[in-house]
Amino acid sequence: MSANIAKRRLDYQRATYQVQQIELEFELHPTATRVLAVSQLQRHVVGADTLWLDGQQLTLVSLQVNGVEWSQKTQNDDGILLSGLPEQFELKVRTVLDPAANSALEGLYLSNGAYCTQCEAEGFRRITFYPDRPDVMAVFTTHIIANDSIPFLLSNGNLIAKHQLADGRVRVSWHDPFPKPSYLFALVAGDFDELCGDFVTQSGRQVALKFYVDKGQGAKATFALEALKRAMRFDEEVYGLEYDLDIYMVVAVDFFNMGAMENKGLNVFNSKFVLADAATATDTDYFNIESIIAHEYFHNWTGNRVTCRDWFQLSLKEGLTVFRDQQFSAAMGSATLCRIDAVKTIRTAQFAEDASPMAHPIRPDVVEEMNNFYTVTVYDKGAEVIRMQHTLLGAEGFRRGMDLYFQRHDGQAVTCDDFLAAMQDANQVDLGQFSLWYSQSGTPELTAKLEQTSTGVQLHLQQQTPATADQPNKQPVLLPLRYELHDANGRIETGILQCSGAQQVFCFDGLKMPVVPVLLADFSAPVKLNYAYQTDELLYLCQHAHDGVARWDAMQQLWSDLVRQSVQQQQIATIPAQMLDVLRQFIQQPLADLAFTAELLTLPGYDTLAEQYAEIPVEMILSALEHYQQQLAETFAADWLALYQRLLPVPYVYTEQQVGLRALRNTALRYLLRCNNTPASLWQQQYTEADNMTDKLAVLQGLVRAGHAETSRMLQQFLQQHGDNVQLFDKHSALVASIGDNSVFGLMDMVAQTALFDWKNPNRVRALYAVFGQQNPAMFHQADGEGYQRLTSVIAKADSINPQLASRLVTPLLSFRRFAPKRQALMRQALEQLSQQQLSPDLSEKLGKALHG
Numbered sequence: 001m002s003a004n005i006a007k008r009r010l011d012y013q014r015a016t017y018q019v020q021q022i023e024l025e026f027e028l029h030p031t032a033t034r035v036l037a038v039s040q041l042q043r044h045v046v047g048a049d050t051l052w053l054d055g056q057q058l059t060l061v062s063l064q065v066n067g068v069e070w071s072q073k074t075q076n077d078d079g080i081l082l083s084g085l086p087e088q089f090e091l092k093v094r095t096v097l098d099p100a101a102n103s104a105l106e107g108l109y110l111s112n113g114a115y116c117t118q119c120e121a122e123g124f125r126r127i128t129f130y131p132d133r134p135d136v137m138a139v140f141t142t143h144i145i146a147n148d149s150i151p152f153l154l155s156n157g158n159l160i161a162k163h164q165l166a167d168g169r170v171r172v173s174w175h176d177p178f179p180k181p182s183y184l185f186a187l188v189a190g191d192f193d194e195l196c197g198d199f200v201t202q203s204g205r206q207v208a209l210k211f212y213v214d215k216g217q218g219a220k221a222t223f224a225l226e227a228l229k230r231a232m233r234f235d236e237e238v239y240g241l242e243y244d245l246d247i248y249m250v251v252a253v254d255f256f257n258m259g260a261m262e263n264k265g266l267n268v269f270n271s272k273f274v275l276a277d278a279a280t281a282t283d284t285d286y287f288n289i290e291s292i293i294a295h296e297y298f299h300n301w302t303g304n305r306v307t308c309r310d311w312f313q314l315s316l317k318e319g320l321t322v323f324r325d326q327q328f329s330a331a332m333g334s335a336t337l338c339r340i341d342a343v344k345t346i347r348t349a350q351f352a353e354d355a356s357p358m359a360h361p362i363r364p365d366v367v368e369e370m371n372n373f374y375t376v377t378v379y380d381k382g383a384e385v386i387r388m389q390h391t392l393l394g395a396e397g398f399r400r401g402m403d404l405y406f407q408r409h410d411g412q413a414v415t416c417d418d419f420l421a422a423m424q425d426a427n428q429v430d431l432g433q434f435s436l437w438y439s440q441s442g443t444p445e446l447t448a449k450l451e452q453t454s455t456g457v458q459l460h461l462q463q464q465t466p467a468t469a470d471q472p473n474k475q476p477v478l479l480p481l482r483y484e485l486h487d488a489n490g491r492i493e494t495g496i497l498q499c500s501g502a503q504q505v506f507c508f509d510g511l512k513m514p515v516v517p518v519l520l521a522d523f524s525a526p527v528k529l530n531y532a533y534q535t536d537e538l539l540y541l542c543q544h545a546h547d548g549v550a551r552w553d554a555m556q557q558l559w560s561d562l563v564r565q566s567v568q569q570q571q572i573a574t575i576p577a578q579m580l581d582v583l584r585q586f587i588q589q590p591l592a593d594l595a596f597t598a599e600l601l602t603l604p605g606y607d608t609l610a611e612q613y614a615e616i617p618v619e620m621i622l623s624a625l626e627h628y629q630q631q632l633a634e635t636f637a638a639d640w641l642a643l644y645q646r647l648l649p650v651p652y653v654y655t656e657q658q659v660g661l662r663a664l665r666n667t668a669l670r671y672l673l674r675c676n677n678t679p680a681s682l683w684q685q686q687y688t689e690a691d692n693m694t695d696k697l698a699v700l701q702g703l704v705r706a707g708h709a710e711t712s713r714m715l716q717q718f719l720q721q722h723g724d725n726v727q728l729f730d731k732h733s734a735l736v737a738s739i740g741d742n743s744v745f746g747l748m749d750m751v752a753q754t755a756l757f758d759w760k761n762p763n764r765v766r767a768l769y770a771v772f773g774q775q776n777p778a779m780f781h782q783a784d785g786e787g788y789q790r791l792t793s794v795i796a797k798a799d800s801i802n803p804q805l806a807s808r809l810v811t812p813l814l815s816f817r818r819f820a821p822k823r824q825a826l827m828r829q830a831l832e833q834l835s836q837q838q839l840s841p842d843l844s845e846k847l848g849k850a851l852h853g
């Protein structure tokens with residue numbers, strides 16, 4: 001059992017020494033790579049003569065200080081403490097690593113035969129002994145020695161030398177002039193297809209863009225390359241930020257723990273977020289590729305040029321960079337649709353995290369395993385917190401703050417407080433109360449009421465944040481409330497209020513009740529809103545609100561009200577006739593924005609609804625959703641068909657218009673697949689004639705969700721046709737994992753036994769089991785606990801291979817306290833069984849909190 005040590009934000013201490021320069025030399029070998037690290041260090045804390053070097057799972061060959069083997073050292077499993085050190089010295093460390101045995105995918109590992117590194121957050125310590133903390137920033141030079149059979153030997157910065165050694169091996173050298181923390185180091189070596197492009201910056205500098213992907217896949221990187229250029233242009237135009245090296249490289253690998261990594265000048269990507277063509281990628285895949293390419297590019301300034309002082313500050317770079325990639329995606333397509341996507345993430349995964357044993361502020365205070373804090377709270381709630389600053393200060397004020405932030409901190413490792421200070425000072429505002437968003441976890445709940453007065457209308461607001469697992473007491477936070485007030489005389493008032501009190505009243509003179517309010521237009525704050533809307537008010541808003549997000553939200557609210565009534569009455573509530581009328585109208589006369597219309601015609605998901613209950617009524621939510629979807633399908637059968645037939649497919653291009661067309665057409669298809677009298681030829685024709693994966697997959701998804709009799713035959717056919725392509729193999733796995741009946745267990749076992757399935761590849765495991773745990777509530781929560789048992793046995797297996805992967809899979813089980821006693825007991829039992837085993841620090845931290853927190 002590993003005894004985890006909790007680290008605290010407030011215990012921060014400066015590094016005793018800074019590293020000015022480091023020169024690394026790798027002699028690559030699959031099982032015995034030799035690493036020589038020569039660093040120049042300089043005392044940084046007066047009087048200190050000790051230095052902690054992190055190092056894990058390394059074989060130490062030698063360690064010298066100024067050319068002398070250093071004996072004043074003590075070593076444990078996590079590193080070495082050096083003492084008696086001079087003011088300045090050269091540290092020379094030789095280590096040996098075994099990349100082939102590295103299944104954790106942290107440090108140096110092999111992905112399909114290519115060498116690859118992943119150092120964030122604390123992976124560099126698996127390469128050499130080093131002060132592996134982000135506030136130690138050094139200039140890196142990297143030499144790579146390998147057989148000449150490996151054509152591409154890559155590292156950060158610019159290529160400075162390449163020659164053949166006497167023994168026939170090749171030695172290449174890279175130099176990165178920008179000082180950086182060790183987590184941004186990268187090395188890649190392998191044989192790839194190379195796709196080249198170029199970009200001229202606004203100041204006229206030429207940048208070479210290079211993508212490295214599996215042999216034969218080069219053409220599939222074209223979209224990502226073009227997306228990169230769009231992102232580079234965007235950052236110049238919106239923030240005045242230019243790229244700073246002569247070369248920008250992106251490598252796509254199959255074995256990867258997350259989406260992508262922003263290593264300076266050498267991004268490494270999960271191949272699923274680079275490779276795309278119409279035959280293998282869906283519209284959603286294209287969207288994700290563009291946004292992740294942009295995200296990693298934007299890190300060059302928000303993350304790399306200005307980095308984090310310590311890992312508690314992770315949201316400094318991640319929240320800000322997610323906000324920037326969201327701005328970019330909104331500019332590339334439909335801003336409303338992007339916003340709806342982000343709102344769904346907050347209302348599902350983030351609200352769930354805040355209500356779970358893992359609750360933490362966007363800037364956590366206590367961390368055992370840093371990898372556990374790359375969370376939807378740090379990333380996505382973090383982005384909401386940046387967005388609120390943007391809303392409060394306005395686009396220009398926000399830009400002033402960004403400019404000052406870079407002016408002050410370029411080349412530094414800083415804190416979230418430094419960011420806030422820049423925003424504050426550039427705008428002469430006081431963000432003191434606002435800063436609670438960084439330190440306080442939990443989801444604020446806002447209750448609103450309207451009242452008529454002699455002069456107008458009053459808005460009464462109450463704010464309250466329930467206790468979370470990590471913090472019992474909460475204070476009111478400052479939040480921007482974007483509103484629209486539609487009054488009885490047809491007057492519409494819009495604006496932004498600053499809510500800051502536990503109770504507050506705002507007056508709107510001249511308005512006359514009844515007033516229909518939009519509160520939180522564009523989801524202006526990541527909170528839950530309670531307002532006693534009448535059905536007809538929500539129906540009015542979903543047609544007449546100015547803000548698109550508010551229109552969608554009103555429709556979502558109508559559905560969640562119906563589900564709530566059903567839960568209360570223990571019987572499915574009837575859909576009001578006027579609501580059906582409005583829905584019919586949207587089907588018969590789609591709005592100009594087809595993708596938006598599709599969202600209006602889609603019910604909230606199980607997980608959005610689940611987050612609205614203290615104790616989650618699993619069965620009632622699921623049966624109400626099933627019932628309402630079936631009712632919409634049958635009530636509007638003829639309208640769905642007419643809509644479907646009107647939206648004719650066009651030769652595939654990824655454009656906003658086409659994405660909308662396919663989204664609405666496939667929404668109609670989803671309902672049609674639930675109607676008995678829909679002829680099989682309709683969906684079969686779409687499946688066989690589609691020139692793209694979006695439309696093909698929509699058929700299969702529709703069959704799975706409708707529980708259609710042809711599902712398993714079609715899934716098998718898909719696997720036979722496409723199962724040799726890993727991206728499509730994963731799509732098949734995800735479809736199997738979403739099957740809503742008992743056959744899912746046997747079918748998942750079969751997938752896990754096919755030749756392409758690989759327990760060491762996180763994409764394979766996630767496509768099957770993360771999808772099962774997170775997107776198949778009916779079977780995951782099956783009353784006998786089978787789903788829980790399945791997931792925990794997978795987690796146990798994954799943990800011995802890849803702790804990061806296992807730790808992410810456990811999320812849906814951690815919330816067991818949210819369920820009725822019987823189910824809760826089964827979930828807890830599954831977790832307790834898991835905790836009997838030898839677990840990674842990653843899983844122990846989470847299980848410890850869930851079971852004993």
Ligand code: TRP
Nearest residue numbers: 118120121257258259260261262
């Ligand atoms: N910094 C990366 C991003 O946000 C994500 C990241 C953190 C990561 N740790 C990782 C990626 C480990 C892969 C593996 O873009």
Ligand code: ZN
Nearest residue numbers: 295299318321
């Ligand atoms: Zn990031």
